[in-house]
Amino acid sequence: MSHQPQQQSSGQPIAFVSAQALRARMHDAVNDPHLRQSFRGAMDFLMAKRAAQFPDQDELDSLRALSEGIRQYSLSKLPDLLEQLEANLTRNGVKVHWAETPDEANAIMLDIARRHSAKLIVKGKSMVSEEIEFNHAMEAAGVGALESDMGEYIVQLAGEKPSHIIMPAIHQTKQQIAKLFAEKIPGVDYTDNVDALIRIGRNVLRDKFESADIGLSGVNFAVAETGTLCLVENEGNGRMCTTVPKVHIAITGIEKIVEKLEHVAPLYSILTRSATGQAVSTYFNMISGPRKAGDKDGPEEVHLVLLDNGRSQAYADEQLRKTLQCIRCGACMNHCPVYTRIGGHAYGTTYPGPIGKIISPHLMGLEQTHLLATASSLCGACGEVCPVKIPIPELLIRLRGEANSAPHANPAMVGQGAAYDPKISFVWRMWARLYARPATYRAFSWLATRFRALTPRKQSGWTAARTPLQPASRRLRDMVKDRR
Amino acid sequence: MSNPVVSTHAGHQARSYPSRPEAVYFYGTCLVDMFVPEAGMDAITLLEREGIRVIFPDNQTCCGQPAFTSGFPEEARQVIASQLDLFPGDYPIVVPSGSCGGMIRWHWEKVIGDDAALQARAAAIAARTYEFAEFLLHVVGFSRKDEGPATTVTLHTSCSARREMGTHLVGRELLARLGNVTLAHHDHESECCGFGGTFSLKHPDISTAMVTDKVAALKATGASQLVTADCGCMLNITKRAAKEDLDAGRAKPSLPGEHLATFLLRRTGGKPAGDQQ
Amino acid sequence: MSARDRILTKLRAAQPAQPNAMPDLDAHYTPRVRGESKAERLARFRTGIESFHAEVHISSEADWPALLARLCADKQVATMLYGADTPAGQRLDQATFPATTLRPWSGQVEELKADLFHRVDAGFTQTRGAIAETGTLMLWSSEAEPRTLSLVPPIHFALLDADTIQPTFFDVLRTENWAAGLPTNALLISGPSKTADIQQTLAYGAHGPKELVVIVINAEGDAQ
Ligand code: SF4
Numbered sequence: 001m002s003h004q005p006q007q008q009s010s011g012q013p014i015a016f017v018s019a020q021a022l023r024a025r026m027h028d029a030v031n032d033p034h035l036r037q038s039f040r041g042a043m044d045f046l047m048a049k050r051a052a053q054f055p056d057q058d059e060l061d062s063l064r065a066l067s068e069g070i071r072q073y074s075l076s077k078l079p080d081l082l083e084q085l086e087a088n089l090t091r092n093g094v095k096v097h098w099a100e101t102p103d104e105a106n107a108i109m110l111d112i113a114r115r116h117s118a119k120l121i122v123k124g125k126s127m128v129s130e131e132i133e134f135n136h137a138m139e140a141a142g143v144g145a146l147e148s149d150m151g152e153y154i155v156q157l158a159g160e161k162p163s164h165i166i167m168p169a170i171h172q173t174k175q176q177i178a179k180l181f182a183e184k185i186p187g188v189d190y191t192d193n194v195d196a197l198i199r200i201g202r203n204v205l206r207d208k209f210e211s212a213d214i215g216l217s218g219v220n221f222a223v224a225e226t227g228t229l230c231l232v233e234n235e236g237n238g239r240m241c242t243t244v245p246k247v248h249i250a251i252t253g254i255e256k257i258v259e260k261l262e263h264v265a266p267l268y269s270i271l272t273r274s275a276t277g278q279a280v281s282t283y284f285n286m287i288s289g290p291r292k293a294g295d296k297d298g299p300e301e302v303h304l305v306l307l308d309n310g311r312s313q314a315y316a317d318e319q320l321r322k323t324l325q326c327i328r329c330g331a332c333m334n335h336c337p338v339y340t341r342i343g344g345h346a347y348g349t350t351y352p353g354p355i356g357k358i359i360s361p362h363l364m365g366l367e368q369t370h371l372l373a374t375a376s377s378l379c380g381a382c383g384e385v386c387p388v389k390i391p392i393p394e395l396l397i398r399l400r401g402e403a404n405s406a407p408h409a410n411p412a413m414v415g416q417g418a419a420y421d422p423k424i425s426f427v428w429r430m431w432a433r434l435y436a437r438p439a440t441y442r443a444f445s446w447l448a449t450r451f452r453a454l455t456p457r458k459q460s461g462w463t464a465a466r467t468p469l470q471p472a473s474r475r476l477r478d479m480v481k482d483r484r
Numbered sequence: 485m486s487n488p489v490v491s492t493h494a495g496h497q498a499r500s501y502p503s504r505p506e507a508v509y510f511y512g513t514c515l516v517d518m519f520v521p522e523a524g525m526d527a528i529t530l531l532e533r534e535g536i537r538v539i540f541p542d543n544q545t546c547c548g549q550p551a552f553t554s555g556f557p558e559e560a561r562q563v564i565a566s567q568l569d570l571f572p573g574d575y576p577i578v579v580p581s582g583s584c585g586g587m588i589r590w591h592w593e594k595v596i597g598d599d600a601a602l603q604a605r606a607a608a609i610a611a612r613t614y615e616f617a618e619f620l621l622h623v624v625g626f627s628r629k630d631e632g633p634a635t636t637v638t639l640h641t642s643c644s645a646r647r648e649m650g651t652h653l654v655g656r657e658l659l660a661r662l663g664n665v666t667l668a669h670h671d672h673e674s675e676c677c678g679f680g681g682t683f684s685l686k687h688p689d690i691s692t693a694m695v696t697d698k699v700a701a702l703k704a705t706g707a708s709q710l711v712t713a714d715c716g717c718m719l720n721i722t723k724r725a726a727k728e729d730l731d732a733g734r735a736k737p738s739l740p741g742e743h744l745a746t747f748l749l750r751r752t753g754g755k756p757a758g759d760q761q
Numbered sequence: 762m763s764a765r766d767r768i769l770t771k772l773r774a775a776q777p778a779q780p781n782a783m784p785d786l787d788a789h790y791t792p793r794v795r796g797e798s799k800a801e802r803l804a805r806f807r808t809g810i811e812s813f814h815a816e817v818h819i820s821s822e823a824d825w826p827a828l829l830a831r832l833c834a835d836k837q838v839a840t841m842l843y844g845a846d847t848p849a850g851q852r853l854d855q856a857t858f859p860a861t862t863l864r865p866w867s868g869q870v871e872e873l874k875a876d877l878f879h880r881v882d883a884g885f886t887q888t889r890g891a892i893a894e895t896g897t898l899m900l901w902s903s904e905a906e907p908r909t910l911s912l913v914p915p916i917h918f919a920l921l922d923a924d925t926i927q928p929t930f931f932d933v934l935r936t937e938n939w940a941a942g943l944p945t946n947a948l949l950i951s952g953p954s955k956t957a958d959i960q961q962t963l964a965y966g967a968h969g970p971k972e973l974v975v976i977v978i979n980a981e982g983d984a985q
Binding site: 070076078080153173177205239266285287290295297312 | 793931
């Protein structure tokens with residue numbers, strides 16, 4: 001088959017989202033029974049698969065501690081390792097580019113595309129490319145950018161965004177995909193047989209691998225000591241994108257680096273087991289350069305784009321730096337009761353779920369992300385499963401504090417104070433007065449229990465779904481005094 | 485439906501327990517003090533019945549958790565600072581709530597600020613703070629004869645008790661020690677009930693979806709009641725169930741719930757404070 | 762200042778004065794060493810890779826070309842591409858394949874791209890070794906065996922010497938000291954290409970080979 005999909009749009013770019021709009025989105029999502037059901041089912045499946053990969057709690061504990069240690073070690077040497085990586089990649093023949101912003105990154109890649117008069121860029125899975133709206137930037141410049149990961153391909157065909165960082169099309173049922181393929185791919189009839197659907201995707205995309213001018217990929221681990229880019233995947237599209245076209249561009253955040261090659265062994269193991277509950281992925285692809293003299297295939301040029309986009313802001317703070325330990329396994333979202341109920345799109349960010357809540361403020365600023373940190377019961381399920389032990393709840397609390405703080409002249413975070421509300425701050429100040437003064441608290445609690453009949457029957461969000469709270473007639477301290 | 489088992493490890497080291505002390509401090513928590521005093525009272529009665537003197541510091545107010553988790557660390561700090569003098573003796577501190585216990589044990593030292601002396605005091609308090617059920621099992625060695633009729637209950641453990649204090653196994657063990665009580669496990673047992681303090685007020689939609697699922701899972705066990713060692717979750721769950729009853733015109737509560745202390749006391753021949761009223 | 766310098770300057774300003782201690786990988790791996798025999802390693806490798814839908818055949822140094830010929834006939838492989846300048850390739854040069862045309866790779870990929878994508882049914886490669894823990898093959902690309910050989914054709918035949926199976930990936934990196942010199946492309950393969958992107962339903966043959974067939978040369982001659 002050599003049909004062009006009729007449309008290759010990639011969803012709306014992530015525009016500024018107000019807290020109000022975000023709230024409305026979450027409201028709609030949580031009230032969509034279809035979405036609730038499919039996410040619940042998918043997350044249950046992924047949780048059970050992960051649990052089956054870690055039958056030995058001691059091994060898990062030890063591997064998590066090691067993985068955390070490796071990520072923290074790497075971050076503690078981050079600038080050195082970046083320079084080492086650059087030197088070794090350059091020695092291997094890879095061209096290294098640095099970008100502070102999405103625009104810079106896109107400009108670098110567009111420049112490469114123009115140099116090669118590229119018409120089509122075929123893409124392996126890369127969340128960083130989502131983060132910088134790569135597809136839009138290329139299409140705006142007349143260069144086609146086609147997703148080739150099956151899930152990403154489906155999402156792109158539907159004009160949507162990924163709703164999960166590992167399983168982008170997790171929100172779509174096979175019937176929806178069947179309909180989509182029948183509508184968008186010429187010559188394809190409706191079938192909801194999964195094998196048949198995958199065959200259709202395979203056929204469309206094989207032609208593209210063969211003809212594309214450039215392949216784009218993400219990076220799972222960049223190894224400084226050898227100058228190697230490691231990619232984890234099951235489908236083989238990543239290998240296609242990095243092997244068949246004449247030019248391979250890899251893009252990664254500056255944090256995805258390790259010093260030693262042997263450091264990837266534990267990280268790779270815990271990544272696939274945490275992510276999809278696989279003992280190992282089908283492919284682990286380690287790229288150390290372009291086609292050399294004598295080589296018969298492989299790209300003639302390999303580029304690496306190192307993207308900051310707010311990561312250095314997280315790096316600047318010892319606590320927030322832990323955000324950068326992330327290896328993007330998605331386990332935190334699979335185990336998140338909030339993500340399970342609202343799905344990935346409601347977050348309005350490239351990275352949804354708990355990791356999205358802690359990384360997005362650095363990428364997008366707190367103005368449009370501060371509400372995310374509050375959309376958590378702090379249950380701790382994310383922190384419990386995170387393979388690199390990022391204390392996600394602790395970071396959510398910290399971000400709430402940054403958002404609440406009175407605006408600074410020199411904010412350490414973009415959008416610091418974005419949720420600052422003098423009225424709410426006043427309420428908390430009064431609260432602290434009350435509870436930090438035992439005598440005042442005693443008087444207040446005495447009154448509240450004695451005049452409990454006056455408790456309002458409507459208690460904002462609480463009574464929407466619950467009967468009202470009412471103080472008891474006597475406090476514990478009264479009972480304690482009267483006992484015996 | 486599948487019931488994925490999330491790691492049973494609390495992310496923290498298993499702790500070693502002291503021998504049974506002569507006395508304990510009882511830190512009732514602001515929620516118990518004003519909203520569920522009988523649960524606190526029953527916990528105290530259980531301890532006293534075991535011959536342990538219970539000291540209730542009158543200046544106790546709140547562990548600071550509401551402000552801390554809402555992102556008002558300075559306000560939390562002020563409240564915590566006011567609580568550091570409450571426990572002058574070297575007795576254990578017993579807290580009938582996993583989340584408040586977790587706040588004291590894991591966060592006071594960090595929230596209290598840079599003053600090393602204050603940090604040391606907070607750390608010393610943290611080291612001898614125990615969640616009530618944990619204390620009852622591991623320190624008191626609770627084993628009283630179950631005098632109640634055969635019954636089936638279901639247990640909800642708060643997320644902080646489970647993940648910060650590692651006490652969900654404790655609740656199970658205490659119930660198992662009652663000879664006549666069967667514990668019915670519920671679907672997605674390790675999942676949050678959706679309370680999360682101000683989360684339930686700030687995101688009522690999501691919180692409601694969570695508590696509604698939790699109530700359904702608990703009811704689906706067919707257990708006669710809910711037992712929990714955390715009053716925040718208890719209020720969230722039972723008041724949601726009560727609302728469902730109200731909306732459906734049911735007079736009899738479809739999911740009655742009580743604190744583990746109250747349940748244990750009643751089963752072992754004691755008189756819960758709530759029953760006396 | 763360039764973007765590079767600006768980024769590095771920001772990071773340097775925040776970098777801890779002392780880096781963390783080097784992580785101790787041995788503390789994790791050493792106590793978990795299994796001390797298993799070659800046969801146990803082979804069995805574990807086999808169970809692993811079969812669970813990922815690969816086919817495994819045990820053969821011997823003498824017999825494997827005949828076995829491969831039979832498998833090619835069974836699978837109706839009309840054309841199989843292989844790398845000629847390898848020990849295994851030299852065996853194939855000599856072998857007779859009744860149902861299959863054997864085609865040695867020659868020239869640059871550009872010259873045979875169309876055939877590779879449309880007319881070759883199978884690719885044959887040697888392997889550098891395997892990993893017992895996960896059921897994983899290791900391939901290093903070379904002038905004789907380019908990367909696309911194990912990627913583009915619908916069937917990938919891989920020849921593995923049972924003596925080269927190691928317990929874990931970590932063991933491989935350590936004992937073979939990969940860090941001292943990697944090829945352009947080093948690859949771990951655990952099964953045929955697959956995806957679960959549609960409703961978590963597993964489907965094989967996503968973009969890479971639909972079938973992975975492993976022929977193990979087992980010197981101890983355990984011909985199962
Ligand atoms: S934060 Fe942890 S659990 Fe979440 S994606 Fe990153 S590594 Fe995985």
